[in-house]
Amino acid sequence: MVVECADSGFCGAVVSLEKTAEGRAVLLEDRHGLRRWFPMRAGAFLVEGRPATLVPVPTRNAGPKRSASGSVYVDGLRAQVARASRIWVEGIHDAELIEHVWGHDLRVAAVVVEPLHGADDLLRALRVFGPGPKRRVGVLLDHLVPGSKESRLAVDARAAYEPSVEVVGHPFVDIWQAVKPSAVGIERWPTVPVGTPWKEGVIAALGWRFDVREAWDHILGSVRGFQDLEPDLLGPVEQLIDFVTAGG
Numbered sequence: 450m451v452v453e454c455a456d457s458g459f460c461g462a463v464v465s466l467e468k469t470a471e472g473r474a475v476l477l478e479d480r481h482g483l484r485r486w487f488p489m490r491a492g493a494f495l496v497e498g499r500p501a502t503l504v505p506v507p508t509r510n511a512g513p514k515r516s517a518s519g520s521v522y523v524d525g526l527r528a529q530v531a532r533a534s535r536i537w538v539e540g541i542h543d544a545e546l547i548e549h550v551w552g553h554d555l556r557v558a559a560v561v562v563e564p565l566h567g568a569d570d571l572l573r574a575l576r577v578f579g580p581g582p583k584r585r586v587g588v589l590l591d592h593l594v595p596g597s598k599e600s601r602l603a604v605d606a607r608a609a610y611e612p613s614v615e616v617v618g619h620p621f622v623d624i625w626q627a628v629k630p631s632a633v634g635i636e637r638w639p640t641v642p643v644g645t646p647w648k649e650g651v652i653a654a655l656g657w658r659f660d661v662r663e664a665w666d667h668i669l670g671s672v673r674g675f676q677d678l679e680p681d682l683l684g685p686v687e688q689l690i691d692f693v694t695a696g697g
Contacts (some may be wrong), residue, residue, distance in 0.1 A: 452477065452503065453495040454487050461485075465673065466505055475503055482631040516553040517674040529559050534585040534693040536562045537574070542665050543589065543624045547686060550675055558694045571602050572609070580613035587689030593618025615692040617685040623647050624682075628668055632677035 453460040454477070461477030464484065468474075473489040487493065491502045514522040536555075538544050544564045548555070555562065565574060568590055580586045588606065590599040593616075603616040621627050625648065626638050641650030648661050657664055675683055 450496070452501065455493055455495050455500065457487075459485055459487070463503070473505065478631075482629065484631055484634070517550045518554050519675050520554050522553060523557050526553075526556060531561045532559050532693065533583055534560065534587075535578070536560060536587045536589065536689050536693055537565050537571075538562060538589045538624075539568050539591050540564050540566060540624070542669075543591070545665075545669060546624055546627070546672070546678075547589075549669055549672055550678065551686060551690065554690060558690065560690065560693055568599055568602055571606055575606060575610055575614060580610045582613060584613065585693045585695075586610070586614045587692045588614065588616040589685055589689060590616060590618035591624060592620065592622050594620050615689065617688055619679075619681045619685055621679075621681070625651065625665070625668055627679050627682040628672055629677050629679060632671045632673075633668055634671070 450463045451461065452463060452475075459477060459479065461479040461484075463475055464478045465476040466473060466489075467476070467486070469488075471488060474486045475489050476484055476486050478484045489503050492500045494501050494503055514524075516522045536547075538547065541564050544562050547562050565571060565588075571588065575586065578584070578586060588603075590603060593599045593603060599618060603618065606614055606616050619627055622641075630637050635655060639651055639654035641647050641654065648664070652659055652661070652664050657667075659667060671677065
C-alpha cells in the first residue's frame with residue numbers, strides 16, 4: 450500500500466510496522482529508496498488523497514516465517530557443535546553485520562564467522578589453520594577490485610590452498626558502504642580524501658557526533674534485513690555459506 454503522511458507530505462510504500470513506547474509506527478519507502486518512520490496516529494495519513502488511519506490486520510496464509518536473510522526460519526533450533534570449516538572476514542564490523550543478517554542461517558548450518566582483524570595476515574592465518582577437504586575456509590575481503598592489495602592476496606591464497614579455500618569480496622572500501630544509504634537515512638556515502646582514515650572521514654563529512662563504535666551501532670541498527678544491503682555483498686556471502694557447507 451502506498452500512503453502519504455498528511456503532515457510532511459512524505460509519500461511511500463508501507464514496508465514494515467513496529468511497536469514503540471508511544472504506540473505503533475509504520476516505515477515508508479519513497480520511490481528513491483529513502484525510508485522514514487511515522488507514528489500511526491488516527492487520520493495521520495492520506496490514501497488516494499483522502500484522510501486515513503492505518504490499522505494492522507493479521508494476514509492468513511502468509512507463507513513460511515523468514516529470517517533477516519530471507520531464508521525460511523527454522524523453529525526450535527538447538528545448539529550444535531560447529532563445523533570445522535570457517536568463514537573469515539576482515540574485521541569485527543564485518544562479522545557483526547553478517548551475524549545480524551545471516552545469523553540464523555549460520556546457526557542452522559553450524560558455521561562460525563571469525564574476524565581476521567585485517568587482510569594482510571591472511572596467508573599466515575591459513576598456514577596455521579591448515580585447510581583441507583573437511584576444513585574449508587571461505588574468506589570475504591573488502592575492496593576486492595582489480596589491482597588492489599586484496600586482489601593479490603586472493604590470488605595467492607587460491608593458488609596455495611584450492612580447492613579448500615575460497616576467496617570472494619565486495620567492491621566497497623569498508624563494510625559500512627555495503628549498507629544502503631537510504632537505510633541509514635543519508636543520500637549517499639561521502640567520498641573521503643586519500644590519506645584520511647575512512648571511517649573517521651565519513652563521520653566528519655556527515656556531521657555525526659559519534660565515535661567510530663557509536664557510528665557503527667547506528668548503521669547496524671538501521672539494517673533490518675537483506676533488503677537494506679547492497680547486492681554486491683549479498684551474493685558473496687551466500688556463496689561462502691554454500692562453499693563451507695558443501696559436502697555435508
